[in-house]
Amino acid sequence: MYLNPKTGWIFSSLLVFAAAAVLHFRALDQRPMHPDETVNAFRFADFLQRGYYDYDPGEFHGPTLHYWTYPFTIAFGCRDIKTLDEAALRYATAALGMLICG
Numbered sequence: 001m002y003l004n005p006k007t008g009w010i011f012s013s014l015l016v017f018a019a020a021a022v023l024h025f026r027a028l029d030q031r032p033m034h035p036d037e038t039v040n041a042f043r044f045a046d047f048l049q050r051g052y053y054d055y056d057p058g059e060f061h062g063p064t065l066h067y068w069t070y071p072f073t074i075a076f077g078c079r080d081i082k083t084l085d086e087a088a089l090r091y092a093t094a095a096l097g098m099l100i101c102g
Contacts, residue, residue, distance in 0.1 A: 017098075024094040029087040041089050044069055045081050068092055 033041070044066050047053045053063035069092035076088035 021098060024098055025091065028090040028094060029085075033086065033090070037090065037093070040065060040093075041084075041086070044073075044089065045084055048073070048078075048084065049081055065093070065096075068096060 039060075043060060047063070047066045048070075053066050055062055069089060072092040072095070073084065073088045076085050076091070078084045078088050
């Protein structure tokens with residue numbers, strides 16, 4: 001059985017995407033956070049507590065990552081700083097990495 005080139009390309013792409021997803025999302029809460037991730041976690045906690053992002057062009061990047069992370073934290077049940085979960089924060093950046101690479 002042979003696949004036509006288009007079907008083979010789609011199948012190969014899906015296989016690579018699935019492998020990347022496994023590598024991106026596997027045991028996110030068991031690996032130590034990178035220092036940049038912790039800085040972004042503190043900045044996101046501030047955003048979550050205040051309800052808005054106070055942009056300072058001389059300090060950090062803009063608010064895109066924080067607004068991207070917000071739906072993931074809500075989906076994980078994190079409504080405030082006390083319930084903020086490391087996995088929820090990391091799933092957002094892993095999903096963004098998948099979109100960029102995919």
